[in-house]
Amino acid sequence: MSLKPKRVEFDKIWPDVLKTIQGVITCGPVERQTWNERFSDVYKLCTALPEPQGDRLYTDTKAFLENHVKTLHAQVCASGHDVLSAYYRHWQNYSRGAGYLNQLYGYLNTTFIKKQKFSDADLNYGGFSVDNTDHMLEIGELALDIWRKHMIDPQKSTLTTLLLSDISADRQGHLVMESVVKGVVSSLVDVENYKKKQAMQLYEEMFENPFLRETGEYYRSEASRLKADCTCSEYMEKVLQRIDTENMRCTKFVHPTTIHKVNQECQQRMVADHLGFLHGETLEMVQKEKHKDLANMYKLLHPLHQGLSRLLECVEEHIRCTGLDAVNNLKQESLPSQFVEAVLEVHSHFSELIRKDFNNDQQFVGALDKACAAVINHKPAIKGPCKSPELLARYCDLLLKKSSKVVSESELDDRLARCITVFKYLDDKDIFQRFYARMLAKRLIYSLSQSMDAEEAMINKLKQACGYEFTNKLHRMFTDMSVSNDHNTGFQQHLQKQKIDLDISFSVMVLQAGAWPISGSQIFPFNIPQELEKTVRTFDSYYSGKFSGRKLTWLHNYCHGELKFNYLKRPYIVNVASYLMGILLTFNSSPTQSFTELASATGLPERELLRHLSSLCETKIIQAEDEVSESSVFTLNMNYSNKRTKFRINVAMSQRDTPQDVENTHSAVDDDRKMFVQAAIVRIMKARKVLKHNMLIQEVITQSTHRFHPNISMIKKCIETLIDKQYLERAPACPEEYSYVA
Amino acid sequence: MAEEMDVDREADKETSSKPEKMFTLKKWNLVAMWSWDVECDTCAICRVQVMDACLRCQSENKQDDCVVVWGDCNHSFHNCCMSLWVKQNNRCPLCQQEWVVQRIGK
Numbered sequence: 134m135s136l137k138p139k140r141v142e143f144d145k146i147w148p149d150v151l152k153t154i155q156g157v158i159t160c161g162p163v164e165r166q167t168w169n170e171r172f173s174d175v176y177k178l179c180t181a182l183p184e185p186q187g188d189r190l191y192t193d194t195k196a197f198l199e200n201h202v203k204t205l206h207a208q209v210c211a212s213g214h215d216v217l218s219a220y221y222r223h224w225q226n227y228s229r230g231a232g233y234l235n236q237l238y239g240y241l242n243t244t245f246i247k248k249q250k251f252s253d254a255d256l257n258y259g260g261f262s263v264d265n266t267d268h269m270l271e272i273g274e275l276a277l278d279i280w281r282k283h284m285i286d287p288q289k290s291t292l293t294t295l296l297l298s299d300i301s302a303d304r305q306g307h308l309v310m311e312s313v314v315k316g317v318v319s320s321l322v323d324v325e326n327y328k329k330k331q332a333m334q335l336y337e338e339m340f341e342n343p344f345l346r347e348t349g350e351y352y353r354s355e356a357s358r359l360k361a362d363c364t365c366s367e368y369m370e371k372v373l374q375r376i377d378t379e380n381m382r383c384t385k386f387v388h389p390t391t392i393h394k395v396n397q398e399c400q401q402r403m404v405a406d407h408l409g410f411l412h413g414e415t416l417e418m419v420q421k422e423k424h425k426d427l428a429n430m431y432k433l434l435h436p437l438h439q440g441l442s443r444l445l446e447c448v449e450e451h452i453r454c455t456g457l458d459a460v461n462n463l464k465q466e467s468l469p470s471q472f473v474e475a476v477l478e479v480h481s482h483f484s485e486l487i488r489k490d491f492n493n494d495q496q497f498v499g500a501l502d503k504a505c506a507a508v509i510n511h512k513p514a515i516k517g518p519c520k521s522p523e524l525l526a527r528y529c530d531l532l533l534k535k536s537s538k539v540v541s542e543s544e545l546d547d548r549l550a551r552c553i554t555v556f557k558y559l560d561d562k563d564i565f566q567r568f569y570a571r572m573l574a575k576r577l578i579y580s581l582s583q584s585m586d587a588e589e590a591m592i593n594k595l596k597q598a599c600g601y602e603f604t605n606k607l608h609r610m611f612t613d614m615s616v617s618n619d620h621n622t623g624f625q626q627h628l629q630k631q632k633i634d635l636d637i638s639f640s641v642m643v644l645q646a647g648a649w650p651i652s653g654s655q656i657f658p659f660n661i662p663q664e665l666e667k668t669v670r671t672f673d674s675y676y677s678g679k680f681s682g683r684k685l686t687w688l689h690n691y692c693h694g695e696l697k698f699n700y701l702k703r704p705y706i707v708n709v710a711s712y713l714m715g716i717l718l719t720f721n722s723s724p725t726q727s728f729t730e731l732a733s734a735t736g737l738p739e740r741e742l743l744r745h746l747s748s749l750c751e752t753k754i755i756q757a758e759d760e761v762s763e764s765s766v767f768t769l770n771m772n773y774s775n776k777r778t779k780f781r782i783n784v785a786m787s788q789r790d791t792p793q794d795v796e797n798t799h800s801a802v803d804d805d806r807k808m809f810v811q812a813a814i815v816r817i818m819k820a821r822k823v824l825k826h827n828m829l830i831q832e833v834i835t836q837s838t839h840r841f842h843p844n845i846s847m848i849k850k851c852i853e854t855l856i857d858k859q860y861l862e863r864a865p866a867c868p869e870e871y872s873y874v875a
Numbered sequence: 876m877a878e879e880m881d882v883d884r885e886a887d888k889e890t891s892s893k894p895e896k897m898f899t900l901k902k903w904n905l906v907a908m909w910s911w912d913v914e915c916d917t918c919a920i921c922r923v924q925v926m927d928a929c930l931r932c933q934s935e936n937k938q939d940d941c942v943v944v945w946g947d948c949n950h951s952f953h954n955c956c957m958s959l960w961v962k963q964n965n966r967c968p969l970c971q972q973e974w975v976v977q978r979i980g981k
Contacts, residue, residue, distance in 0.1 A: 578906055601936065602936060605938065636900075637900050637901060637902060637903055638901065638902040638903075639902070639903050639904075639905070640902075640903075640904050640905070641904075641905045641906075641907060642904070642905070642906045642907070643907050643908070643909055644906065644907070644908045644909070645908070645909060645926075646908045646909065646910035646926045647910075647924065647926035647927050649908070651908065662900075664900050665900070665903060668903065669905075672905075676909075680909075680980075680981055681978055681979075681980060681981055682911055682912055682943060682945065682978055682979070682980035682981070683909045683910070683911060683912060683980065684909065684910060684911075684912035685907045685908070685909050686907060686908045686909075686910065687905065687906070687907050688906040688907060688908055691906035692903070692904060692905045692906050693903075693904055694900060694901070694902055694903035694904065695900075695901040695902040695903075696898045696899070696900060696901065697898065697899045697900075697901050698897070698898060699896065699897055699898065699899060700897045706901065714900070714903075717898050718898055718900070720897055720898065721896045721897050721898055724897065769897065808923075808927070808933070811930060812930050812933040812934045813934070815930045815931065815934050816934035816935075819931075819934070858921070858922050860930070
């Protein structure tokens with residue numbers, strides 16, 4: 134066919150068109166041939182000479198559709214009580230037909246109507262009112278619009294009532310034509326769907342709002358009915374069921390946007406309106422740890438804004454009480470492991486509960502953290518330090534020592550990891566660090582560690598938890614050990630090169646002062662036995678050849694050696710500390726020695742010498758005539774015997790912790806804290822140059838909380854100290870401010 | 876085990892033919908602590924122990940680099956404290972002699 138515009142008469146073509154569109158709108162049979170002809174008829178009419186006939190085509194089609202829908206409406210009204218099915222049947226047909234019709238009028242739509250339609254920009258910015266009904270619509274849209282006007286509008290309230298009563302019948306458990314209800318509801322959406330603005334308005338007005346009202350009403354009475362004859366636990370169970378089935382029902386019937394609103398409505402009516410009822414039972418459920426009820430309560434309350442606060446409070450309080458109970462009722466023996474295990478038990482018990490019942494909700498994990506921190510940092514006495522850091526450090530010591538009963542490496546690793554769980558809750562992490570460092574020092578010096586790998590792994594875990602600075606000293610202790618190994622091999626090579634023979638097997642550990650929690654004050658004057666002088670001298674010269682500006686102090690209370698006893702029936706190899714070695718070697722000159730002779734030979738202070746001699750007498754290696762005193766004379770016991778040929782002599786108190794040690798540790802922590810705070814102040818002031826007093830205090834607190842909680846007066850003192858040392862000065866203009874002195 | 880011990884005893888008999896001391900030293904494990912060889916434990920400039928890093932180095936986490944310096948006058952300070960000091964005044968803060976570096980610790 135030719136596309137050239139032709140002179141056509143409308144009245145001649147229209148009857149054919151009318152016949153076809155009748156077929157199309159009712160989805161009757163239409164031949165392909167006829168369809169094509171009609172399509173070109175539309176074209177012809179729109180391009181007709183001398184005047185295009187599009188206008189007329191549009192109005193006549195509109196009139197036809199109006200008539201058609203009015204007829205359908207009459208049929209629906211006549212269908213008696215099955216209005217919904219009739220409506221739905223016609224709608225299915227009509228909406229499909231309208232779609233086809235839209236295609237048939239494709240040319241009219243694109244050329245004739247598009248021009249007169251508002252563009253998106255017009256709608257958004259042009260200020261035209263949307264319900265301006267005068268403008269032309271595409272034929273498909275026109276068909277829908279007519280359906281709304283002549284089918285829906287006249288029976289709005291009937292439709293609404295019928296829909297609602299069907300849904301409420303469904304709630305009662307009666308059988309309902311699901312596809313009909315769903316179809317009718319979605320027709321309310323589809324019929325206006327083409328609109329660019331307020332497309333959902335009809336749906337909301339006609340269905341959603343009344344439906345939500347009705348739902349709310351229904352569940353309000355449902356809730357009070359349930360409350361009347363159920364316990365709280367049953368009530369929650371039932372409500373969850375109701376909400377679930379209502380959700381199912383919604384997906385069956387209504388538009389997806391409504392589901393959420395219905396859900397909210399249900400929650401409001403059945404949960405939020407009855408919070409008091411639920412809260413009344415919360416405490417008891419938490420205390421008795423009724424898992425099912427707690428899980429239900431969580432499910433019900435967590436969608437509500439702030440709904441969980443009461444439950445959270447109860448859970449936190451319960452964990453705190455349980456924890457404190459567990460920690461306060463420990464027996465004194467093996468306190469460290471009991472304490473840590475009790476805390477971990479509580480922690481894992483409630484982690485599990487939170488995981489199972491509360492879906493691992495972060496708010497509850499937070500409550501657990503708060504409660505655990507309160508338990509662990511609880512001070513039994515108002516004054517006096519919290520024991521937890523020390524206990525935890527001792528527990529780690531037990532795990533890492535050789536005597537520990539833990540066998541497999543993975544189990545050890547597991548337990549150390551759990552120590553970190555407790556560690557993270559500690560407020561006074563620095564106190565822990567002090568104790569840990571002291572025990573680590575002992576393990577390293579006396580080589581008591583079960584495994585160096587485990588030691589290093591633990592230090593790395595602490596570093597991960599608290600940062601490099603925190604474990605700095607521990608790392609330095611650790612590196613000192615490997616540096617010492619290097620020294621030992623280096624020294625042996627040195628001896629070979631210099632052809633020096635020392636007669637004894639010798640090993641050395643060189644520790645860095647300051648890094649180790651050992652102070653020189655514990656060292657007594659002591660004359661190094663003659664047999665060792667050469668060794669010491671040689672090592673000294675070797676060491677000063679390697680480094681400059683360093684001096685070595687011998688820590689005799691940490692040294693030990695092996696002596697061979699030659700004068701007895703059997704040779705004994707005895708492991709002794711340096712002081713005892715000095716005393717015993719003195720007997721080489723004569724088997725009988727007086728106290729004064731020993732004192733001048735060893736150089737030990739009298740009190741210490743006395744302590745060591747009493748220990749030796751107890752072992753029966755030497756004998757005194759009577760009670761050990763400054764005037765005693767000591768003789769070697771030539772008949773000494775021991776079941777073992779290799780053994781060790783310990784001097785009482787040499788390795789045990791005294792209460793004084795613990796006190797020293799605490800005061801050392803105080804010094805550390807001052808240094809830490811001062812360093813923090815310098816760091817902050819260097820960055821800020823000038824800062825107000827309050828701001829400075831605030832920043833210092835922020836920087837220290839990961840180690841300990843500094844008190845304000847200490848920070849003030851530190852600021853004073855730094856002003857004295859001329860790191861800072863008070864700003865001359867404003868006494869509230871400090872400025873940094875470069 | 877028993878056999879080994881017998882062997883030990885025989886070996887001992889051989890050596891005991893010579894006059895022998897009652898105790899002989901077989902093995903010694905020494906523990907020593909090193910520190911800077913200084914007259915005064917505290918750095919007079921920053922008033923921190925010389926074995927610890929000065930506060931500036933502590934705040935910058937450079938503890939390992941904070942070594943000690945000795946002047947000709949044998950006074951000693953943190954090397955970094957002293958290098959800041961000499962920019963203002965090339966004299967030892969303790970004895971006012973002209974500052975000449977004698978050695979730097981390592």
